[in-house]
Amino acid sequence: MVETGADDARVTAFWRGLGLPGLIDVHTHFMPERVLDKVWAYFDAAGPLVGRRWPITYRHQEDERLAVLRGFGVRAFTSMVYPHKPGMASWLNSWAADFAARTPDCLSTATFFPEEGAADYVRAAVEGGARVFKAHVQVGAYDPNDAWLDPVWGLLAEAGIPVVTHCGSGPVPGKFTGPGPMARVLARHPRLRLVVAHMGMPDYSAFLDLAERHPGVLLDTTMAFTDFSEESAPLPKGEHPRLADLGDRILWGSDFPNIPYSYAHGLESLERLGLGDAWLRAVCHDNASIVFGI
Numbered sequence: 001m002v003e004t005g006a007d008d009a010r011v012t013a014f015w016r017g018l019g020l021p022g023l024i025d026v027h028t029h030f031m032p033e034r035v036l037d038k039v040w041a042y043f044d045a046a047g048p049l050v051g052r053r054w055p056i057t058y059r060h061q062e063d064e065r066l067a068v069l070r071g072f073g074v075r076a077f078t079s080m081v082y083p084h085k086p087g088m089a090s091w092l093n094s095w096a097a098d099f100a101a102r103t104p105d106c107l108s109t110a111t112f113f114p115e116e117g118a119a120d121y122v123r124a125a126v127e128g129g130a131r132v133f134k135a136h137v138q139v140g141a142y143d144p145n146d147a148w149l150d151p152v153w154g155l156l157a158e159a160g161i162p163v164v165t166h167c168g169s170g171p172v173p174g175k176f177t178g179p180g181p182m183a184r185v186l187a188r189h190p191r192l193r194l195v196v197a198h199m200g201m202p203d204y205s206a207f208l209d210l211a212e213r214h215p216g217v218l219l220d221t222t223m224a225f226t227d228f229s230e231e232s233a234p235l236p237k238g239e240h241p242r243l244a245d246l247g248d249r250i251l252w253g254s255d256f257p258n259i260p261y262s263y264a265h266g267l268e269s270l271e272r273l274g275l276g277d278a279w280l281r282a283v284c285h286d287n288a289s290i291v292f293g294i
């Protein structure tokens with residue numbers, strides 16, 4: 001058993017204090033064991049897309065990770081899988097569908113890559129019950145406007161399925177990161193339920209602009225506002241009122257288990273924004289509960 005007693009108590013005190021039935025975490029990573037091992041090795045080596053020391057706090061076996069998350073009172077979560085090369089997405093999707101089938105509190109998650117057949121396996125995933133998608137523009141190093149993806153965005157926009165997309169330039173910029181490429185996708189697919197991962201850090205302001213322009217765009221809090229992120233990618237001064245105004249479109253995400261600090265710290269980093277209990281209730285539970293019908 002993994003010892004997380006003090007951490008558990010801080011997390012449960014957080015949501016109980018708000019009068020919530022628990023948390024909904026839209027950004028957690030469960031993936032095939034050997035893929036996760038590679039991801040962890042990459043973080044350990046502070047590879048070029050990571051860029052800094054990054055100790056993984058919750059490096060446990062899958063069943064232990066699930067127990068930790070449930071111990072925190074997370075009612076629903078995702079299994080963010082993502083390919084870094086062609087030929088991988090379809091296999092990841094079948095793993096994730098299987099994982100969701102044996103993990104009832106996991107929202108069935110799928111992914112894609114710009115490649116021949118992408119629209120077909122995305123359609124199959126939707127028909128198979130996928131409720132959320134993950135796209136990783138930084139690790140995948142692809143243009144989200146790639147022609148292979150046009151029918152994919154179209155299909156997901158039509159189905160109203162949220163796509164959690166790492167499109168910001170943190171922790172280090174990629175060739176197609178930043179607000180520009182996704183703004184072009186949204187211009188063609190205005191109904192797309194884009195969920196900007198990590199609040200778009202470090203370009204918070206530009207992604208808040210994007211959300212203001214497109215009422216279907218959401219943002220996830222993943223790693224934002226923590227001590228770790230504030231060191232390198234601080235929220236610009238003066239953005240608090242816009243965070244408050246967009247409070248019905250911001251979703252709690254943690255990046256569990258790949259975080260270099262405790263789960264409780266992530267939540268407490270939201271609390272110290274000082275936006276109030278109603279904002280925290282919406283962000284940590286109620287918004288996701290509406291989006292996913294939980």
Ligand SMILES: [Zn+2]
Pocket residue numbers: 027029080222255
């Ligand atoms: Zn992540």
